[in-house]
Amino acid sequence: MPEATLTAGAPPAAGRTRARRTSRHGSNVWAHVLLATGGLVMVFPFVWQLLTSLSTNAQVMSVPPVFWPGELQWGNYAEVFAKLPFLQEFWVSVSITVVRTVGQLVLCSMAGYAFARMRFPLRGMLLALVLSILMVPSQVYLIPQYQIVNGLGWLNTVAGIAAPGIFSAFGTFLMMQFFRGVPDSLEEAARLDGANPFQVFVRVMLPLAGPSLGALTIITVLWSWNDLLWPLIVSTRAESMPLAAGIATFAGRTTTDYTVMMAASVLAMAPILLLFVVMQRRVIDGLAHSGLK
Amino acid sequence: MTSVDRSPRAGDGVASPARGSTPSPPVAQAGGPRRSRRRHDGWWPVLFVLPTMVGVVVFYLWPIVQTGYFSFTEWGAFGGQTWVGTENYVRLANDPDLGTAVVNTLVYTAIVLLGIPIAMVVASLLSRPGMRFTAFYRVLFFMPYVAMPTAVAMVWRLIFNGDFGILNWLLGLVGIDGPAWTSTPGFALVAVSVVGLWTSLGFAVIILSAGLRNIPPELYEAASLDGATAWRQFRSVTVPLLTPSVFFVTVITVINGFQLFDLLYALMGQANPAIQQTQSLVYLFYNEAFLRNDKGFAAAIAMVILLIVGAVTLLQFRMQRRWVTYA
Amino acid sequence: MKHLLRSASLAGVAAVALTLSACGGGDDAADDGAAVAPTDAQAEITYAIWDENQKPAIDQNIKDFNEKYPGIKVTVDLTPYQQYFTKLQTQGESRTLPDVFWMNGPNVQLYAANDLLEPITGLVESGDVDPSKYPEALNELYSFDGAQYGVPKDFDTVALWYNTALFEQAGVDLPTDDWTWDDFTAAASTISDELADQGVYGVVTELNGGGQSSYYDTILQAGGHVISDDGKSSGYDDPASIEGLRLWADLVADGASPTVQQLSDTKPNVWFNSGKAAMFWSGNWSVAEMKDSPNKDDFGTVRLPEGPERRATVIHGLANVVAADSANKEAANAFLAYLGSEEAQRTQAEMGVANPAYTGTQQAFVDSVPSFGIDVFLESADEMSFPYPISQHTAAWNALENELLPQAFSGERPVEDVAQELADAMDAELAKE
Known part of the structure; x- marks a missing residue:
């Protein structure tokens, strides 16, 4: 170098x-x-x-x-549009992604807040348990999760597709990191005004958490958009196939037609890439907050 | 991740005058003024944490416990377990594929980790004073992270194609006769790792850029005044203060590296002549569980993966004290 | 169906077959399977398939079925082949399999042996399904322990595809139905020498993902076998089988065929389709693809060449099966019977999506693509076909084939050594069944 x-x-420095x-x-x-x-x-x-x-x-x-x-x-x-129900699969992907993302935003920010700023018995142990699931590859969960979803009678439902994915250790961790950094004074001022912890959370903490929630949104959207196996397995309806799975079917159908396959893959990525380019500043600022700090 | 075992937050120990106004939690007297705010959280934490805990226990922890149990059983093809004690583990220990898979996974992770120094350089360049077009560059570097792996694998397969790929054509220009990258043992692992690095580089750049931005300019000024050279400043200011970000990226990269599967599968497919020499730990699991239908044995592999990743992560946290500096 | 081949590993000998007659024995009256639903039945059933190309024909089948059974609603569950059996396995664990679904040879015994499939014995006895209308080898393929579990849907055999333009350029006589191995290897070798500067090879076939269109056929042609008739032992150590493997190793060594790595990077169908290979061993599943090729006017098909021992091709086909745990078994049976009917299979043939199993309906498929001479696939089925090799855990030793055989085809190790190691490992897997 x-x-x-x-x-x-060195950042720009005076002098x-x-x-x-x-x-x-x-x-x-x-x-x-x-x-x-x-x-x-x-x-x-x-x-x-x-x-x-x-x-x-x-x-x-x-x-x-x-x-x-x-x-x-x-x-x-x-040819892709002729052979692939692109719009239909696009909307399936969008709806799965929206449900998962909203679910994670709510659950992870609440849990992250509690882990960061509340005190309760077994807190450290519970946190360690939550984080430990990061270490297991998702393929391991496949059959047990399917059995649980089936046991709950959630096959072929939005709940079944969304369920495992709305709980996220990474998301909880991300939000916890953010909430740790918020100065106490803000919270205390609100409590002085008589707000209960939930009110403090909603009125004071969440508005501050914009960038971190943004980062979480991005990560969840990316993961969900690209996730292929789970939606495919819990749903048994051809019309509920998301785009990622649709592309996989398309690619599996013929190995000959490179050019049409490429067109299909361009189309599959285009929505998310466009979204990224438009939102790039927020995406990057949001992710930057996910580090430490 | 560093903050996980950081010292207590600055706010700890500050008495909260708000306790009186907390709406009647059914719990606990305030112990004393010092920690009283925490005590008064009462049942509220349950409300906040319970939904996540229930989901995590039901959908993740319970399956892990089950997998642990199954690893001591032999499965019928579709359920029905027989207790076989440690037989699966003994078999696994004697299985040469395990060693291959561990080595491959480590090599992959190591190559992807090479992205961190590269990302440091890129992040430094991006944060140079007077640097323009940084947003544009960041988009370029981050795009692979956003892209759909199945779709991206298709184009990489074309690039790596031994007969018609552009990579081998380029190599041919300088007189190198390139192999069939994704189908030749050895080369295939490199190819997969390169794509892994390509995918994750942008993430590291973003995190490290943020880390750089948080270094107080006064430190550079002070170093300057002391007559430190540029190299010296980099070494004694930039590097140490960036270590928390580097640590975070490293932990994430290692955890992801150990879970290598999708990329390998998409780039190589299961009918690849090089797959056995290239398989990762998770591929080994998938192969046993879903292709060879040996789910008890596969469960043992899953437990080994969990143990290895757990141990490595723990080790990283232990080691961080030696090299990570917190401002 | 074409995916069967690509997907690695699917292989197996219909060994069991002998023990049973297609018409099934009525020895197990309690397990005959439910009857067919009355035409006014009300039910909702799911039908799982993996080939999107066939969906239009299947939608048409369902429409026709609903004319007779207006109250049975059939939902199609389309899953890409790569994920199809992973999903089926997950569903099998929880006993939530679709009511009716596609099954292939390598997997049928696994599902049948674990009581996940409904035998069709009852349907046969009631006359709703008549196995004699399907090729015998297919009935055998879907029979296990004395009962038949699937109604054949379509079938494929393998033939020699060739590109006339490349033969002419190389100055080699076109293949005929009377070719022997020697004619074939000589032509492959000459063409790859003559057209080397264009990067054209003499022959391509699948060497990594199962042997249906390559070594399974040559092993049979040499008089060998992949698995014993009783499904208990491997045939890879049979000297005749080794000869069948060696044909491909020699072609690769000679440069008449691309290497295993090249065939993995660029699939055999791509080599042939794009005019980079003069010959292609493949089945009728390639018809749909090749009729859209820019080189389609140059393509033709003949029977596979005659080996040292005999003419041979493996025959494989898909079947429709009903899940044993189906909640609407009678409705599922009614649909199953319809899918096996002459009318349904003719629809499939006319739409050109698959070569149907029902005797007499195939001509419609042949006529759907007149140019390639594809009646050769039917002739081969009649005259020289052998059942596809399977056992209960076919996938377990298919994985071994994919792991070991490339070492023989690449010349890395002597063919005999690899074959012996494969035979031993395969025997160990079979012993576990």
Whole structure:
């Protein structure tokens, strides 16, 4: 690493000499070169995906590769729409995602608040138990969770699809981290005014938690949007298949048609990528809060 | 995660004058002025925590307990368990696939962890004074984290394709004859790990950027005044103060690394000639539970995964005192 | 059905078959299965399938079924093949299987042995299902311990697909129905030498994901077997079986076929479809895909070449089955019987989605794609077909095949050594059943 890179950690600080500042600006060129190169590598698969989705299969299989397909094959997208009930699956994905996200926001913020700011017996142990579930891969839960959902009579219901996913150890932890950092004075002022803990939570704490709730929303939306197996297994209706599963079916159907598969995968990712690009500032600020602090 | 075993919050021990107004919880006298606010929480915590606890116990903890029990049984193909004692564990200990899976999982995790130093560089570059287009760069780096794994795996398979892939064409330009990346033992693990790194890099960049932003500028000024060089500043200010963020990212990366499955499955498929040499711990579990129908044995694998991840995470928390600095 | 092949690992010999006649014995009257519902029955049932391509034909089947049974509502549950059996297993654990669902050869004994499937004995006795209308090998495939559990839906056999343009470019005579292994390997070798600069190979087939269109056939052609008739021991150590494996190892070593890795990166159907391979061993499930290929005008099919011992292809097909725990068994049976009927299977054939099992309806499928000469698949079924190898835990030793055989095909280890190791490991799995 060149030395110029290393200094970079320093945020803009007052009191630096003019000479230094100039040298810093000069070296930003290198920073741009590095970042642009890295960014290109990061974004290349998406570009390649987009280009492939607009090519012919013969172009995909040609050596040397065809970088620009010439005549763009929009027909690949038309074929996806013809073969995949895209809008229907899109709405299934949206509704599953909304239910799970709302559920997590409510449950995780409440539990996180209690773990952070309340005192009760076994608090440490309960917290450790909640966090321990992070360490088990989700595949392990598959059959037991199905049996429980079945036992509850929740197969083929929204509750069944949402149930395991609205409880989140990570979300609870995230919210707890946030609530730990809130100064006591705010809470106490509210209590002085006669608010009960629930009122304090709703009126004082939640409004402060915007960025963390944002981060939680993002993480849950991402996970839910991309989750394929669980909705597929608890629901036995073809019309309740979410987009991720629809794409998997589509890909499983033929391994030949690379270009149409790519078009389908572009369409599956597009909603979430667009949402991200539009919301990027909030997403990133929100996630930044999920770290420590 | 660091705060989990951090010292008590600043607010601890501050007497709360509010206690009198708390609506009649059926519990407890205030013990004394010092901790009284906490005591007065009474039954409220139950209201807040119970829904989550019930869900966690029913949908997660109970299945883990069940899995623990099943690991000592042999399953009929569709239920019906026979107690077999530690037989599954003995078999597992003698199964060469376990060693392969552990090593593969470790290699994968190690390669993905290489993303952290890379992310540090990127985060430092992004927070340089006068740096422009940072939002744009952050979007570029974060996009893979957002993308749908099933969809992304499809394009990576094309890129890695041994005969028609663009990667091998590029390598060919410099005279290297590339392998069939996702189907050749050894290379397949590298390919999977690279995609794993690519996916998770953006997350680390964001967290580390936030960590950098929280370093007080005065520290740099002070270091400057003391005549510290840029390298010296980086080493004695940036690095130590970034360690909490690094720690957080490391813990998350390791936990995720040990759960490698979806990516491997999507990139390689189950009929891949290299899968046996490339399988991860969770793949091993999935293979036994769902393909070979040996769910008792699979339960033993699940318990081993839980133990390993638990031990590694605990170790990380123990070790953090040696290298993580809190401002 | 095509997914059967790709999905790794599905294989197995219909060993049991011998013990039972298709018409099932009435030795277990209590377990004959429920009767068929009356036409005015009211019920809701679920029908689970995995191939989206077939959904239109199935929707049509349901519509026709409802003309007779207006009160039975059938909901289709479509699950991608990759997740289909994971889901079925999860449902099986909880006894919540769909009322009627698709079953394949490798899995049928597992479900039958665990009492999850309803035998069709009662339907046969009442005349609602007539097994003699389906190929015998399929009835055998879906029979276990003296009872038949599935009504055949469709079937596939394997043939040699070829690309005339590539043969002409290489100056090699087109394949015929009378080819032998020698003709085949010579042609494959010549073509890959002649057209090497275009990256064209002589032959491709599936070598990683089950042997239905490759080594299962050549093992039979060489006079070997994959699993013994009683389903208790492996046939991989039979010298004839080893010869059947060696054919593919030699083709790979010669460069006439892409390597196992290449075939995993780029699937065999892709090589052939895109004109990068002159020959392709595959079944009638490829018809739907190849008729949309840009090279479709160059494609044709002939019988598989004759091996040292005989002509042979494995035959496999899907069946519809009814869950033993179905709450609406009579309605499910009525639907099952309808799906097995001539009318329903003709609909499927006419819509060109699958080669139906019901004798006499297949011509409609052949006519749906006239150009490839696909009656060869029917002829092969009649004249040279052998049941697909299965046992109770087929998947367990399929996994071993996928694990070990690539080492033989890649030339990494001698074929005999790998075959012996596979036979031993497979015997150990079979002993556990």
